[in-house]
Amino acid sequence: MAKRVGIEVSLAVSHAVQLARAEAIAAYPITPQTHIVEHLSSLVANGDLEAEFINVESEHSAISACIGTSAAGARTYTATSSQGLALMHEILFIASAMRFPIVMTVANRALSGPLSIWNDHSDIMAARDIGWIQVFVQNGQEAFDHSIMAFKIAEHRRVLLPMIVNLDGFILSHVVEALEFADQDTVDRFLPPYSPWHQLDPKKPVTMGAFGMPEVFAEFKMKHQVTLMNSYDQIMKVWQEWGQLTGRAYHPVEHYKTDGAKILLLTMGCLSEVAEIAVDELRAAGQPVGLLKLRLWRPFPFAALREAVYGAELVIVCDRALSVGGAGGPVLSEVRSVLYPVVPHPKVLGYVIGLGGRDVPPEAFKEIFFQAQAEAEQEPSEEFYMYGVRG
Amino acid sequence: MDKFDVASSQKYDVYASRLLPKEEYFVGGHRSCQGCGEALAVRWVCKAIGKDAVIAHATGCMEIVSSGFPQTAWVQPWIHVAFENTAAVASGLEAGYKILARKGKLPGRPPKVVAMAGDGGTSDIGLQALSGAMERGHDFTYICWDNEAYMNTGIQRSSSTPYGAMTTTSPPGKRSIGQATWKKNMVAIAVAHGIPYVATACPSYLFDLYFKVKRAVETPGPAYIHILSVCPTGWRSATDLTVRLGRLAVETGVFPLYEVVDGRYHLTIDIPKLRPVKDYLKLQGRFRHLREPEIDFIQRQVLAHYDLLLKKCEAPYPEFPPLSQTEEGE
Numbered sequence A: 001m002a003k004r005v006g007i008e009v010s011l012a013v014s015h016a017v018q019l020a021r022a023e024a025i026a027a028y029p030i031t032p033q034t035h036i037v038e039h040l041s042s043l044v045a046n047g048d049l050e051a052e053f054i055n056v057e058s059e060h061s062a063i064s065a066c067i068g069t070s071a072a073g074a075r076t077y078t079a080t081s082s083q084g085l086a087l088m089h090e091i092l093f094i095a096s097a098m099r100f101p102i103v104m105t106v107a108n109r110a111l112s113g114p115l116s117i118w119n120d121h122s123d124i125m126a127a128r129d130i131g132w133i134q135v136f137v138q139n140g141q142e143a144f145d146h147s148i149m150a151f152k153i154a155e156h157r158r159v160l161l162p163m164i165v166n167l168d169g170f171i172l173s174h175v176v177e178a179l180e181f182a183d184q185d186t187v188d189r190f191l192p193p194y195s196p197w198h199q200l201d202p203k204k205p206v207t208m209g210a211f212g213m214p215e216v217f218a219e220f221k222m223k224h225q226v227t228l229m230n231s232y233d234q235i236m237k238v239w240q241e242w243g244q245l246t247g248r249a250y251h252p253v254e255h256y257k258t259d260g261a262k263i264l265l266l267t268m269g270c271l272s273e274v275a276e277i278a279v280d281e282l283r284a285a286g287q288p289v290g291l292l293k294l295r296l297w298r299p300f301p302f303a304a305l306r307e308a309v310y311g312a313e314l315v316i317v318c319d320r321a322l323s324v325g326g327a328g329g330p331v332l333s334e335v336r337s338v339l340y341p342v343v344p345h346p347k348v349l350g351y352v353i354g355l356g357g358r359d360v361p362p363e364a365f366k367e368i369f370f371q372a373q374a375e376a377e378q379e380p381s382e383e384f385y386m387y388g389v390r391g
Numbered sequence B: 001m002d003k004f005d006v007a008s009s010q011k012y013d014v015y016a017s018r019l020l021p022k023e024e025y026f027v028g029g030h031r032s033c034q035g036c037g038e039a040l041a042v043r044w045v046c047k048a049i050g051k052d053a054v055i056a057h058a059t060g061c062m063e064i065v066s067s068g069f070p071q072t073a074w075v076q077p078w079i080h081v082a083f084e085n086t087a088a089v090a091s092g093l094e095a096g097y098k099i100l101a102r103k104g105k106l107p108g109r110p111p112k113v114v115a116m117a118g119d120g121g122t123s124d125i126g127l128q129a130l131s132g133a134m135e136r137g138h139d140f141t142y143i144c145w146d147n148e149a150y151m152n153t154g155i156q157r158s159s160s161t162p163y164g165a166m167t168t169t170s171p172p173g174k175r176s177i178g179q180a181t182w183k184k185n186m187v188a189i190a191v192a193h194g195i196p197y198v199a200t201a202c203p204s205y206l207f208d209l210y211f212k213v214k215r216a217v218e219t220p221g222p223a224y225i226h227i228l229s230v231c232p233t234g235w236r237s238a239t240d241l242t243v244r245l246g247r248l249a250v251e252t253g254v255f256p257l258y259e260v261v262d263g264r265y266h267l268t269i270d271i272p273k274l275r276p277v278k279d280y281l282k283l284q285g286r287f288r289h290l291r292e293p294e295i296d297f298i299q300r301q302v303l304a305h306y307d308l309l310l311k312k313c314e315a316p317y318p319e320f321p322p323l324s325q326t327e328e329g330e
């Protein structure tokens, strides 16, 4: 039976990984991911999770060892943040190209410099094109649910891609929330034991990681692209199945009070809950505003986003990362280019907010709303806006 | 043949080739250069590790010559991920098989895990991952193909390039004699991790190499083998001198063949009277620019290093205390 517990979100993620019966974990400590792997270590140490925990000497080795455990045929998990994700960078592309269904939690944190342990999305946005499935969660329950569902999605025969569950460092990873735990029976029924499709086995020897000459390289990339896009259907199926089991339904683009909204805020991760408060208050004051929460980042939910903005006049994208010298935040760039071919399309303005742990209260979203509304009436004064930054 | 015995393996030299496996595990058709000592080493190492093994290989010559999709020269299951992480990939493989065995998901004995990388992939960019894997005590064998430079990218120097050698990034010139530093002692670094088996080898001494590799894979815990692999392309040497040059490296004391078992050094090929290093250097274009004073310096250094090695072999105590037997629940 499902039970409600009050628990730190990091620990909830560890228990989700335990319930998913991960068999191999290789991880290296980095704030704010540490509580997840510390707790997993103790679950393994106490025999509560039958798994190998590899205390690697770096994140580069963490993800490399994960490729090893996955190639051996074990269900594999890791977690990291920020500099750790950046150190893995080279290997992240290889993990997905080699189709290893590794599941990773990224407790999102700013990339140095200056050094900051606090939350934003610059770590994952720098790893946007690694060819993994990527989702964002906004609260502890979602973090728990998606950590279990990720294994089922990643390991599906028609997917076989690694998957990242993004959860905001500290402001989500370190808070205690009340959430509903699934019991082991339910998870076991939902997620059967991992049986690898490709594996290094002396009885059936194969060569993995051969290099690609120009005659084949692009075909490999094409296959990767098609597979990642096609994983969408499987993601939807798994989310639906989980919804039927638990009553908690998830969608690639979540809507909040979007009925009749002419202006839409668009957020990712746990600031969405703050934005909801702003939307409540603006709605109460008669403003035609709603909120879109982008949950699925890769594969990008093209159709779902286009449908979600139908009828809106203005979309205000709130990015938690900055493409320095570029077109604002990565989410802004993508949303703009996805909506551009739609005729007529809403105006799309972008705000970069909450970098390096800068607090974003509901008032900030309200202020952004009014400012963007005014900007949209005229030629926008800037390519994008850095909200609440001095100097 | 499980008991390693150099003396008798030496006596076999005349007829023993019939005792070695005929099966090929690194098959022809790969694209290594003519006279490649590294490919020769790979072939014999793969025979020694046998069919119940899984190989993780680093980026480098041996990966590139053997694995252009859709072809492969590898008969054993084989994985290449990147340049610097082979020991980490091998760690994962070993841990993966371990948990599958523990959960009853792996029938039979888990495969032996063998990591392979060049000298650059080992002593430079891969040193951290290797150190981590040795320190954690994974049951695996790590093999370094030492051709004394980054050959795959065009003969750049590594920390394993010998003093005085010309490479494309240690060119001799008005202010340079070539490689300006002494070769990094990877064996000592491996020994310093307190691992049970470390050895040097060279395919010019096939039986010595073969039995060392066999012993390494049979040893529980980490094992490290450093294999001098003559590279005619990078060393600017004649392609028919590959085996000869390996012999000369040993006979001059430039590359002694020894083992370090549980921290105790001993020579496996004893050369009672070393030849002058000049015999070795003069056959290689990479040393062509060296003059008498530099050659003298190299000679003195080689002897000094050899002398220290002999002292280690005579030492009455091991490099690290033996692991006291604990109850291992394995």
Ligand SMILES: Cc1ncc(C[n+]2csc(CCOP(=O)(O)OP(=O)(O)O)c2C)c(N)n1
Pocket: B038, B059, B060, B061, B062, B083, B084, B117, B118, B119, B120, B121, B122, B145, B147, B148, B149, B150, B151, B152, B153, B158
């Ligand atoms: C991170 C990274 N840096 C650089 C390279 C380029 N690179 C590929 S192989 C190689 C040299 C390999 O040298 P070594 O390990 O000695 O093997 P060899 O080719 O000599 O057998 C280099 C520098 C790479 N593949 N990855």
Ligand code: SF4
Pocket: B031, B032, B033, B034, B035, B036, B037, B038, B039, B061, B062, B065, B147, B151, B152, B230, B231, B232, B233, B234
């Ligand atoms: S460059 Fe040297 S090591 Fe590489 S394939 Fe040619 S001979 Fe062998």
Ligand SMILES: [Mg+2]
Pocket: B118, B119, B120, B145, B146, B147, B148, B149, B150, B151
């Ligand atoms: Mg080399």
